[in-house]
Amino acid sequence: MVILTILLAGVGVYAIRIFDLFLQQRLTLLTFDFRFDYVPVFSEHIFGWQQSLIDSVEGKTVIDQGYEAIYNGQNVGIGAIIAQTVTLIRTGCQIVVLLCMMGFLSIWPAAIVLGLNLLQYGFQRIGNQWYFKHKKEQNRITSYQSYFVRTLMKRSTGKDIRLFSMFDLFHHHFMDLIQKLVTWQRHYSNLSLVINLGQRLVNIIGLALSLLILIALQNVSVAALLFAISAIQTLNLNFGNFRDAYVKVGKNLVFVDNFRKFMAFPYRQDQDSIENKVSGSGKIEVRDLAYAVNGVSLVHDINFSVKRGEKVALVGENGAGKSTLIKLLCGLYTPSSGSVSIDGQNIATWAPATMRQRVAVEFQDDVILHFTIAENVACTTPQQIDTARVEAVLDEVGLEDFVAGLPSGIQTFIGNELNENGIQLSGGQKDKILFARVLYRQANINILDEPTAALDPISEKQFYALVDEKLDQKTTIIVTHRLGALATDDVKILVMKDGTVIAAGSHRWLLANCDYYRKLWSAQRSLYVGGDRHEAS
Ligand SMILES: Nc1ncnc2c1ncn2[C@@H]1O[C@H](COP(=O)(O)OP(=O)(O)OP(=O)(O)O)[C@@H](O)[C@H]1O
Incomplete structure (x- = not known):
């Protein structure tokens, strides 16, 4: 049997x-x-x-x-x-x-093994509770660690680290992190050691106890005893695996x-109140707009309106809040208070897809993906790309000759992450592709954050001519530090300082009525006309 x-x-x-x-x-x-x-x-x-x-x-x-x-x-x-x-x-x-x-x-050895395993589970729970209590700390350390790995692996940061000999600095922070990691690990492994020792001890006691009971309860043969030892050990192992x-x-x-x-x-797409209306003339109304992060105000008390087809320039010193304001205008940030309405509708109720159809945005830090030029301009799958339109907008932004000289034209890959024949773009070419992306969208509101920062003077001139021609009937907001290009009567200039709009009007009106704008203007003018370069200070 x-x-x-x-x-x-x-x-x-x-x-x-x-x-x-x-x-x-x-x-x-x-x-x-x-x-x-x-x-x-x-x-x-x-x-x-x-x-x-x-x-x-x-x-x-x-x-x-x-x-x-x-x-x-x-x-x-x-x-x-x-x-x-x-x-x-x-x-x-x-x-x-x-x-x-x-x-x-006999049922006894099995019962003892079961009981002792429950005891071991108790040990394991103590370890677990400690683990969960300190998990947040470990997560934070792991996330710091992944930053180091990502930064070192990234080609662009690797270049800076080499050029500025930042390795010591890197090493300093990395060692600091390793120290924290080692401390955490030491605590955890000490605790694990105690728990494992406890579990092993319980195991040995369990095995000995089971065998003693078996011998005491009945007259067992050596073969049955050997079988019992192996069965108890296998049972224990399985209990252990079950527990783990x-x-x-x-x-x-x-x-x-x-x-x-x-x-x-x-x-946002889950909200009931989402409006999917995509038509409208492109009128923007900003009322008492404010935005704060962790209680710190980034922009506040902003009120202005932009008529359909109007050209608006947003100017001001670094850190004045220009990029934050345009992130609010295109719905990337939700206002802390106040509202942004487009054609009478508060954009807080808009679905992201509606926003993408109505507003085309170009940011300073936009990324060009390592896909083809056509895909980067059209931002859609190859089957849905309107190739003629891509070629037309690339033409308009002045990349016609550049693209014509590429082996695969608009199908050429940018960067070599996904294609070994991919090409590298200069800063200005990147800006032109980003602007082509805006033109391709044909939205009736266009928001451009420093679109000419990397352009040469001739390209910058072409850019503004293009804005006049192609975005003629479209509402356009441009953030810029180069005031000269917008010094015409048909551009409304919003002057930002310390997180709010302190004045609004044409270039001429602002020169006559806003001291701060006059200061910005003369500082820049002095650089161009060879006047006193220290006038600004
Ligand atoms: N997500 C954020 N969290 C905290 N502070 C932020 C955040 N974004 C921007 N800031 C701060 O808000 C202020 C305004 O930044 P913003 O980028 O809007 O300025 P800007 O006018 O566009 O400057 P620049 O001309 O240099 O591009 C800055 O002091 C910046 O440090």
């Missing part, structure tokens, strides 16, 4: 192990599919977020960990939970088989929790 039981149990355990191979294979494919199904959902969701949320520490943590929850296959997050659940099922089955098998000898899997599920639920938080963040 004992022999038959052993045989049956052995077959049962190995059958489960073989079944496990198939489970593991299915699991690998499942987590792979999961990654491809959910990563686009994740990215799509971020499009609906407020920029201020993406910029915040909270947003960054939830993005990083939420992404990890779905992207790291079976190691972290949802993939790990599925993998550990499979382990739970597998070890659970093995435990049941082993318990039945041992029941033929259970604990890992708990740990990975933290990542999933972050994924859940991520999906629950306010998503």
